[in-house]
Amino acid sequence: MKAYKVQKLINKVLEVYPDEKLDLKFGSPFELLVASILSARAKDEVVNQATEKLFQVYKTPEDFSKLKPEDLEPFISRINYWYKKAQIIIEASKLLLESYGGKVPESKDELLKIKGVGSKTANMILGGAFGKPAVVVDTHLDRVSKRLGLVSEKAKPDEVEAEIKKIVPEKDWTRFSFALMRHGKKICHAKNPECESCPFSDLCEFFNSR
Numbered sequence: 001m002k003a004y005k006v007q008k009l010i011n012k013v014l015e016v017y018p019d020e021k022l023d024l025k026f027g028s029p030f031e032l033l034v035a036s037i038l039s040a041r042a043k044d045e046v047v048n049q050a051t052e053k054l055f056q057v058y059k060t061p062e063d064f065s066k067l068k069p070e071d072l073e074p075f076i077s078r079i080n081y082w083y084k085k086a087q088i089i090i091e092a093s094k095l096l097l098e099s100y101g102g103k104v105p106e107s108k109d110e111l112l113k114i115k116g117v118g119s120k121t122a123n124m125i126l127g128g129a130f131g132k133p134a135v136v137v138d139t140h141l142d143r144v145s146k147r148l149g150l151v152s153e154k155a156k157p158d159e160v161e162a163e164i165k166k167i168v169p170e171k172d173w174t175r176f177s178f179a180l181m182r183h184g185k186k187i188c189h190a191k192n193p194e195c196e197s198c199p200f201s202d203l204c205e206f207f208n209s210r
């Protein structure tokens with residue numbers, strides 16, 4: 001895609017979705033860490049229903065570090081792989097207490113040392129909870145950025161992140177990520193994208209190549 005079209009598209013995306021937020025509900029970086037671990041291969045709505053009650057009872061790494069996975073069953077048993085995820089959350093809580101004074105670290109390198117935290121989750125925490133510039137490559141951003149023609153079709157998640165970082169100004173990385181995630185959920189579905197009502201169709205490579 002030509003540079004001027006890329007720029008036009010980025011501006012349009014930020015204009016249509018100026019201030020999107022994550023769908024996961026959280027009240028602190030630690031709660032977002034817990035919610036994002038629970039959200040792997042699970043719907044955000046199901047996670048939000050669970051964490052609404054969970055976070056009324058357990059809120060901090062200290063609270064979670066004292067638990068056994070079974071203690072979380074009443075709250076999270078409807079979530080896929082709940083037992084494994086409970087183990088990961090409890091381990092992560094212990095690590096935060098032992099190595100980070102009970103706080104979620106604010107650097108990607110440190111976040112990646114937490115078992116269960118990959119690049120997507122680390123970036124989600126940096127961007128969503130700490131307000132730092134981060135490109136969050138979830139399934140929606142991956143699909144939409146490829147369909148639009150902003151990144152190459154075969155790019156792996158780390159390559160998608162690198163390509164987006166090259167074309168979007170750093171101050172807009174998080175905002176742009178959340179915008180494409182919203183667009184993927186709302187209009188550019190994996191199956192049957194609603195191209196006829198898409199505000200980006202005139203610039204979209206997928207649409208214009210059909």
Ligand code: SF4
Pocket residue numbers: 144147148187188189193194195196198199200201204205206207
């Ligand atoms: S035109 Fe269609 S494929 Fe392209 S971004 Fe919009 S919904 Fe997705």
